[in-house]
Structures are given as C-alpha cells and as structure tokens.
Amino acid sequence: xxxxxxxxxxxxxxxxxxxxxxxxxxxxxxxxxxxxxxxxxxxxxxxxxxxxxxxxxxxxxxxxxxxxxxxxxxxxxxxxxxxxxxxxxxxxxxxxxxxxxxxxxxxxxxxxxxxxxxxxxxxxxxxxxxxxxxxxxxxxxxxxxxxxxxxxxxxxxxxxxxxxxxxxxxxxxxxxxxxxxxxxxxxxxxxxxxxxxxxxxxxxxxxxxxxxxxxxxxxxxxxxxxxxxxxxxxxxxxxxxxxxxxxxxxxxxxxxxxxxxxxxxxxxxxxxxxxxxxxxxxxxxxxxxxxxxxxxxxxxxxxxxxxxxx
Amino acid sequence: xxxxxxxxxxxxxxxxxxxxxxxxxxxxxxxxxxxxxxxxxxxxxxxxxxxxxxxxxxxxxxxxxxxxxxxxxxxxxxxxxxxxxxxxxxxxxxxxxxxxxxxxxxxxxxxxxxxxxxxxxxxxxxxxxxxxxxxxxxxxxxxxxxxxxxxxxxxxxxxxxxxxxxxxxxxxxxxxxxxxxxxxxxxxxxxxxxxxxxxxxxxxxxxxxxxxxxxxxxxxxxxxxxxxxxxxxxxxxxxxxxxxxxxxxxxxxxxxxxxxxxxxxxxxxxxxxxxxxxxxxxxxxxxxxxxxxxxxxxxxxxxxxxxxxxxxxxxxxxxxxxxxxxxxxxxxxxxxxxxxxxxxxxxxxxxxxxxxxxxxxxxxxxxxxxxxxxxxxxxxxxxxxxxxxxxx
Numbered sequence: 001x002x003x004x005x006x007x008x009x010x011x012x013x014x015x016x017x018x019x020x021x022x023x024x025x026x027x028x029x030x031x032x033x034x035x036x037x038x039x040x041x042x043x044x045x046x047x048x049x050x051x052x053x054x055x056x057x058x059x060x061x062x063x064x065x066x067x068x069x070x071x072x073x074x075x076x077x078x079x080x081x082x083x084x085x086x087x088x089x090x091x092x093x094x095x096x097x098x099x100x101x102x103x104x105x106x107x108x109x110x111x112x113x114x115x116x117x118x119x120x121x122x123x124x125x126x127x128x129x130x131x132x133x134x135x136x137x138x139x140x141x142x143x144x145x146x147x148x149x150x151x152x153x154x155x156x157x158x159x160x161x162x163x164x165x166x167x168x169x170x171x172x173x174x175x176x177x178x179x180x181x182x183x184x185x186x187x188x189x190x191x192x193x194x195x196x197x198x199x200x201x202x203x204x205x206x207x208x209x210x211x212x213x214x215x216x217x218x219x220x221x222x223x224x225x226x227x228x229x230x231x232x233x234x235x236x237x238x239x240x241x242x243x244x245x246x247x248x249x250x251x252x253x254x255x256x257x258x259x260x261x262x263x264x265x266x267x268x269x270x271x272x273x274x275x276x277x278x279x280x281x282x283x284x285x286x287x288x289x290x291x292x293x294x295x296x297x298x299x300x301x302x303x304x305x306x307x308x309x310x
Numbered sequence: 311x312x313x314x315x316x317x318x319x320x321x322x323x324x325x326x327x328x329x330x331x332x333x334x335x336x337x338x339x340x341x342x343x344x345x346x347x348x349x350x351x352x353x354x355x356x357x358x359x360x361x362x363x364x365x366x367x368x369x370x371x372x373x374x375x376x377x378x379x380x381x382x383x384x385x386x387x388x389x390x391x392x393x394x395x396x397x398x399x400x401x402x403x404x405x406x407x408x409x410x411x412x413x414x415x416x417x418x419x420x421x422x423x424x425x426x427x428x429x430x431x432x433x434x435x436x437x438x439x440x441x442x443x444x445x446x447x448x449x450x451x452x453x454x455x456x457x458x459x460x461x462x463x464x465x466x467x468x469x470x471x472x473x474x475x476x477x478x479x480x481x482x483x484x485x486x487x488x489x490x491x492x493x494x495x496x497x498x499x500x501x502x503x504x505x506x507x508x509x510x511x512x513x514x515x516x517x518x519x520x521x522x523x524x525x526x527x528x529x530x531x532x533x534x535x536x537x538x539x540x541x542x543x544x545x546x547x548x549x550x551x552x553x554x555x556x557x558x559x560x561x562x563x564x565x566x567x568x569x570x571x572x573x574x575x576x577x578x579x580x581x582x583x584x585x586x587x588x589x590x591x592x593x594x595x596x597x598x599x600x601x602x603x604x605x606x607x608x609x610x611x612x613x614x615x616x617x618x619x620x621x622x623x624x625x626x627x628x629x630x631x632x633x634x635x636x637x638x639x640x641x642x643x644x645x646x647x648x649x650x651x652x653x654x655x656x657x658x659x660x661x662x663x664x665x666x667x668x669x670x671x672x673x674x675x676x677x678x679x680x681x682x683x684x685x686x687x688x689x690x691x692x693x694x695x696x697x698x699x700x701x702x
Contacts, residue, residue, distance in 0.1 A: 077557065083444035087427060105556055107443050107505040109427040111407050 040090035040171050045100040046073045046286050048151045049093045049116060051294040052164040056182045060175050061168060064089075065288070073286050074148065077102050091171050093164060097124050099148035114167045116160040117150050124150075125217045147217035149284045154194035154298075156218060158187055189295055193302050197223045200306045210246075210258040210277065215284055228253060234264040243271065250275065257308045280308045314662060318669030329674065332638065336678035337685070339631040343624040344686040350617040352693035354610050360496060361606035363433075365583060366406065366575040368396050368590065371598045378605045381411050381572040383497045384421035388414045391569035396597050398566060403589055405582035406575040407432075412509040413571050416470045417485065420455045423501045424509025432576060435498055439463055440489030446508050446559055447551025450489040452499040461487050466550075467502065469512045483512050484550040510561065510568055511551075518548040518559035575599070639671060 039062045044050040050065035057063060066082055067073040078086070083106045086092060094103050096117035103113075117124070125147035151157040165183040169176045201207060206226040209216075214229035228249055232238050238246075258272060259282045269279050281304055283289070285297040292300075322329045360382050369377040370390035379386035400408035409432060412424035427442065429435075440463030443450050451461060461467060469483045485504060493499060510516050548555050561568070577583040590599035643650075653663050 080441075080444050084441060087442060087444065101557075104507070104561070105446050105559060107427060107445070107448075107507075109431070110409075111428045111431075 041088070042091045042093065042168070042171070043086050043089040044093045045095055045103065047288050048157065048285060048294055049095060049160065049164060050288075051285075052161050052186070053093060053168065055186055056161075056165050056179050057168050057172070058178075058182065060172050060178070061091075067287060069288055071287065073100055076100070078106060083107070091167055093167065095148065095150060095160075096121070097148045097150050098146040099150070114163060116163040116167075117156065119163060120150065120156045120159045123153075123156060125221065147215075149215045149286070150218055152216060152282075152284055153218035153222035154190050154197070155222060158190050158194075161186060161190065186295075190298075193295075193298055194222075196302050197305065200302075200309060201225065208253045208255040209280075210249075210253075210255045212258060212260045212264070215261065216259055216282070219282070226253075227259070228255065232264075232268070234260055234262045234268070237265065237267050247275070250277075278308055280304050314665035315669045315673075318666050318673060321666070322670055322673060328638075328642075332635065332674050333677045333681065335631055336635060336675065337681040339628045340678060340682035341685045342627065343621050344682065345689045346617065346620050346624060348686060348689045349693050349696075350613060352690070354613065356694070357606050357610060358603065361602035364574060364602045365577055366586065366599055367602055368392065368400060368408075368573040368575055368597055368599045369571065371596060374598065374600045374605045375609060377572055377598070377600060378602045380413050381574065382602060384413050384423060384501050385497075388571050391571065392573065392597055393570060394566045394568050397570065397573045399589065399597075400573055400575050400586065403586060405586040405589075406577040409574040409576070410506045410570045411572040411574060412506050412513075412569065414569075415509065415512050417449075417467050417502050418459055418470070420451075420459065420500060420502050422449075422469060422509060422512065423503050424506040424512075425503065426506060429503075429574070432574070433494070433496070433498060435494055436492045437489040438492035440487070443488055443503070443505055443508075445551070445553075446505065446511065446556055447483065447485055448488045448504070448508070449485040450491060450503045451487060452491050452501045452503075453493045454499040455502055456487075456490040458500075462490065463488055481514075481547060481549045483508070486551075506570070507561075508551075511559065513569070515563065515568060516559060516561035518551065518555050643667065 039060060042053050042057065042061045042063045044053055044063065044065050046067075047065060050063050053061060054063045064085075066078065066085070067076045086106070086108060089112060092108055092113045094100065094113055094115050096115040151160060161183065165179055168179050172179075201223040206220075206224045208226045208228070209220070211227050211229045212232040212234065214231070216225070216227050216229075219225065220227040230238075230242065230246065232242065256276065257278050257280045259280050261281075261283055263281055264272075264279060272279060282301045283297050285294050289297050361378070364382055367377055367381050369381070370392040372390045376386050376389045380389055394410070397408045397410050400406055407428065409428045410425055411429075413421055414424075415422040423429075430442070437450065438453065440450070449467060451459070451467075456462060459467065465487050467485050467487055469485065471482055485502075485508065491498065491503075504512075507516065548558070551559060575586060577586055587599050590597055650663050650667075653666075654660070
C-alpha cells in the first residue's frame with residue numbers, strides 16, 4: 001500500500017512532464033518561425049485587400065500589409081526579412097493582373113497564396129505598356145504589361161472581396177457565418193457605389209477624360225470613359241513640352257476633366273483651369289489613406305466624379 | 311563429457327589452419343542466403359517507404375518508372391516535360407494540393423530540384439543552418455550535398471549546362487547558397503533545392519539584362535522605334551541574381567506553359583484520390599497520373615525475381631559446401647584412424663572417442679553458425695545506411 005502511494009506522485013509527475021512536452025511540440029508546430037500564434041496571419045499586397053480581409057476577418061485574423069505608408073505598393077521591393085515573414089503567413093492575398101511584380105521574384109508557399117482576381121482573369125486588360133525588343137539568340141520578344149488597379153472596376157472589387165471571404169472561410173471555417181454576414185454588408189456598399197457611378201457616367205458615347213497617371217483602365221472600361229493618359233507627378237510642374245503635348249491632344253478630344261491619384265500642386269491646377277480642365281481626385285487607395293478607409297475614399301471618389309459632370 | 315570437449319578443442323587448436331578454413335567456408339555458406347535476403351529486404355523497404363510517402367505523381371505520358379525515379383530519387387533521365395497547366399488542373403480540381411517539380415539540371419553533379427516551399431512542408435524538411443530560399447537565384451542544399459560540395463550558407467554554386475556543346479543555350483547561373491537542410495535520410499539530403507522560377511531561369515525561360523528602355527545610349531541598342539527596341543546579341547545577360555539586378559529579371563511566355571518534370575499531388579482523402587485519378591484517364595490525355603507505390607512494386611517485382619535466382623544459387627552453393635565439409639571430415643577420420651585406435655588402446659571407450667569427434671564437428675558448426683548469425687545481424691543493422699548510400 002505504501003509503495004502504491006509512492007508511485008502515484010511519480011505517475012502524476014510523469015503525466016505532467018509528458019503533457020508539457022506535448023504542448024511544447026504543438027506550439028512549435030503552430031508557426032514556421034517557431035513562435036505560437038493565436039490568430040492566423042494574413043498578408044496582403046495592397047490596401048484594398050487588407051481592408052477587405054480586416055473587415056471580413058475582424059478579430060479572427062491578424063491582417064498585415066507590409067508596405068510602408070506613402071509608398072506605392074507596386075514599386076515596393078521586399079527585403080529578405082520581409083519575404084521570410086511572408087513565408088510564415090497562413091494566407092497571402094495577392095491582387096493578380098501582375099500587380100506588385102515582386103511577387104514573381106520571391107519564393108512564397110504556393111498553397112498559401114490566393115490570387116483574388118483569379119475569377120476575373122478573363123477581364124484583365126492586356127498590353128497597357130509593351131516594349132518589343134530583341135537580343136541574344138532568342139530573337140524578338142515583347143514585354144507586355146497588364147493594367148493592374150483592378151478594384152477600380154467595383155464589380156471586380158466585389159469579385160476580389162468574395163475571393164477574400166472564401167479564403168478566410170477556408171482558413172477559419174468555424175467563423176464562416178460571421179464572415180458571410182460581413183461580406184454581404186460590404187458587398188452591398190460596393191454595389192451601391194458601383195450603381196452610382198454607372199448612373200452618373202454610363203452613356204452610349206464614352207466620355208473623354210484625361211488622366212495624370214495610367215492607372216484608370218478598369219474604371220474607364222466599367223463606367224464608359226475614354227481616358228487619355230499622360231505621366232505627370234502631382235508635386236512636379238510639367239515642363240513646357242508636356243503642356244504643348246496636352247494642348248495638342250485637347251484639339252482631338254473634348255475632355256473637360258483630368259483624373260489625379262492625389263491633389264496636384266496649385267500651379268498645375270491653375271494651368272489646367274486656364275485650359276478649361278477641372279481636376280478630379282480619384283484615389284485608387286493602393287496604400288492606407290491618411291484618414292478614413294477604403295469605402296470612404298471610394299465614396300469621395302464617386303462624389304468628385306459626379307461633381308465633375310455638373 | 312568436458313574431457314572430450316577439452317580434447318576436441320585442443321585438436322582443433324592444433325590444426326588451426328584447417329579449422330579456420332572449415333569455419334570460414336561454413337560461415338559464408340550459411341550467411342550468404344540470409345545476407346542477400348536482408349539486403350534485398352532493406353532495399354525494398356526503403357524504395358517502398360519513399361514511394362508510400364508520395365501519394366500521386368503527374369507527368370507527361372511516357373515511362374512511369376522514369377517519372378517516379380526522377381521525382382522521388384532525382385535520378386534517371388528526366389522524363390518528358392509536362393507543364394504548369396497540369397499543376398493548374400490539379401489545383402483547380404480542388405481534390406489535391408499540387409507541388410511542382412522541375413528536376414532537369416545539375417550543379418556539380420548534384421540534382422537541382424526546382425519546386426516551391428510546399429515541398430519542404432510535405433516532406434517535413436527543416437533548415438538546419440541558414441534560412442529557406444526567399445529570392446530568385448537562391449538555393450538550399452541537402453546535408454550530404456553540402457558536405458560533399460564543401461559549401462555552406464554565404465557561398466555560391468554554379469549550375470551546369472544541360473548540354474556542353476549547346477554554345478547558344480542558357481548561361482549557367484551562379485546560385486547563392488542560403489541554407490542547409492537537416493539530415494532526413496532520404497534522397498533530399500543529396501539535392502540542391504531552388505524555387506521553380508530559379509530553375510526556369512537556368513532553363514533560359516527567364517533572364518535579367520540591362521534596361522534597354524532606360525539606357526538609350528547603350529552600344530547594344532540597334533534601333534528604337536517608339537515602344538519597339540531592337541538590340542544585338544551583346545546585351546549583357548546577368549549570370550548571377552543580386553539585389554541590385556533582381557528587378558530586371560523577367561520571364562518570356564505564358565507561365566502556364568512553363569515546363570515541369572512532374573507534379574506531386576497530395577489528395578485529402580481516398581475519394582479525392584480516386585476522383586483526381588479519373589480526371590487523367592481520358593484516351594486523348596497528354597498527361598499520366600501514377601501511384602509511385604504501384605510503380606515501385608512493379609520495379610521491386612523484378613528485384614525480387616533476381617533475389618530468388620541469387621537465393622537458389624546460394625542454396626546450391628550450400629549443398630556443395632556441405633558435401634565438401636562431409637568429405638573433409640570423412641577424410642580426416644580416415645587419416646586419424648591410427649590416432650583414434652591409440653586412444654582406444656590406452657583405455658578410451660568407443661563412446662568417448664565418438665564424443666571427441668562429435669565435439670570437433672559441433673564446435674566447428676557452432677563457431678560457423680555464430681559467425682553467420684553475427685554477420686546477418688550486422689548486415690541488418692548496417693544495410694540501412696549502406697543501401698541509402700548505394701541508392702541515393
């Protein structure tokens with residue numbers, strides 16, 4: 001009896017040790033970097049996807065958008081440390097349509113990467129910028145670029161939203177109902193904005209518009225705009241040659257508005273006004289806005305577009 | 311009893327050479343069938359184990375054996391290329407996770423395995439030193455490859471041209487070694503792992519060169535007509551990917567047409583496995599889907615036939631050796647007739663003499679049996695690493 005009593009604490013101690021080892025092992029399995037992670041990590045390549053993931057996933061996911069503020073996500077190049085962090089993510093939401101070219105130059109776990117425009121692949125706009133050249137024994141070849149700000153067509157944005165929701169449901173299946181509810185709410189808001197733009201702009205004749213940067217291809221196609229792009233920076237006065245080229249193009253187009261991603265400097269605004277062109281700030285919201293969120297920025301965009309027609 | 315054993319032992323010790331020859335001959339005869347059996351068993355087990363860990367393989371139609379040996383052991387000639395389309399088909403079916411494999415090139419005779427990070431999760435491979443590959447042009451070595459090539463993270467490794475006479479082919483790529491895997495006791499230990507995109511760059515499907523659009527003064531630029539640039543063949547193509555030039559690397563063609571040597575499919579369950587197999591069974595199907603374990607069983611059936619032949623040979627050898635041993639003992643007794651009679655004359659009983667001879671035979675057989683058992687045990691213990699070394 002006495003020996004049996006002695007064995008009980010020994011067994012209990014062994015059980016506790018084994019449980020501790022077991023828990024330690026399961027913790028080390030929870031993350032590739034060996035750290036315990038309570039909520040799944042979701043990385044995105046631009047702000048709209050981060051917004052969608054955050055709105056749908058809420059407290060059930062840890063959404064990370066690694067691009068620093070004030071930097072264009074299409075021009076960002078990740079460091080090795082950034083890529084290592086991405087590799088340990090549970091889900092990586094990419095935009096597709098060649099957005100963020102760095103995605104093709106780094107090694108990511110394919111099973112965790114979700115292309116949010118996969119369902120809208122047929123709607124990609126091709127050949128936006130192409131350079132044909134030849135060198136070496138391969139002969140002539142062409143580098144074409146896809147238009148990549150897909151979410152400016154709010155129908156494609158809804159497709160991306162759905163794709164984000166589906167990926168999150170797969171990641172956290174026990175929250176599918178919650179995610180579905182949040183998705184429907186956001187979808188309704190995007191649909192309403194889409195309809196507003198359609199009502200304001202769609203007509204039999206595409207409306208001519210100028211754009212300061214070539215990022216509005218999807219917006220133009222969806223809402224019936226005929227966009228002619230230049231490459232102007234909002235904080236840099238274009239040279240005389242650029243103004244001459246603009247004046248020449250105005251002879252063939254009756255554009256009355258110019259789309260800008262951000263507010264241009266006063267000198268540009270004044271010169272455009274002199275030419276009879278109004279400035280319309282239509283932010284793609286590729287990176288985090290200084291204030292508000294994606295929906296608010298889109299609402300402001302829609303309002304300024306509608307105002308420009310008045 | 312022990313007196314007889316003592317005399318028998320002394321006799322055997324006195325005739326050392328004869329005894330040793332007898333023991334060696336009988337030991338080898340006994341060990342041969344058991345040893346062959348142990349080696350073949352170990353070989354079959356290792357081949358089966360790797361195959362059993364690989365649920366399904368998809369590749370271009372052709373030799374199943376080549377596809378399996380190339381994808382599992384990174385050996386044999388590369389099978390005909392399949393493409394990323396096959397991978398997309400598996401992925402879009404939703405029945406399995408698809409992992410690409412492009413095992414065509416070598417670097418200092420080690421196979422260069424182009425894949426994705428999912429391969430490491432699937433095979434449960436961990437990085438022991440350094441880190442996982444992150445950028446184009448980086449590679450991770452298996453532990454044996456690192457030892458044999460005397461490479462460690464921070465050093466570089468040059469890929470081999472597929473055909474040394476193809477002067478116009480792709481340039482070798484200098485790959486940066488960023489990590490070494492922990493030992494896994496599998497063919498992965500001897501391989502060089504790169505991202506499949508890096509493997510495509512080695513294949514010449516992607517490359518980096520100076521920006522012809524930006525450097526209009528380049529001597530290589532022959533003509534510039536709007537967006538159309540024509541350069542001569544002297545445009546320097548980078549043979550090493552660095553942080554300074556990585557942005558210039560690009561691929562030509564549609565990525566879904568890019569080649570793979572195989573696609574590793576990991577279905578969730580048996581139903582998904584069956585449904586996925588059904589997808590690749592059409593008569594006009596350009597791809598084949600194989601179960602590595604089934605292909606390996608076919609290959610092993612050949613090995614097992616060889617084992618039977620070897621075992622029959624060993625048994626015949628055993629019979630011959632037994633007859634020779636019987637003859638040796640018979641002749642030995644005839645030569646020792648006077649010695650045995652002398653024993654009888656000095657008082658040994660007939661049974662005592664019989665006992666001495668019997669002990670001699672038993673000791674020889676016992677020693678031989680012991681040695682044969684020890685050798686078989688050692689073979690079973692050491693055959694694992696030996697077969698791995700031989701196979702891998």
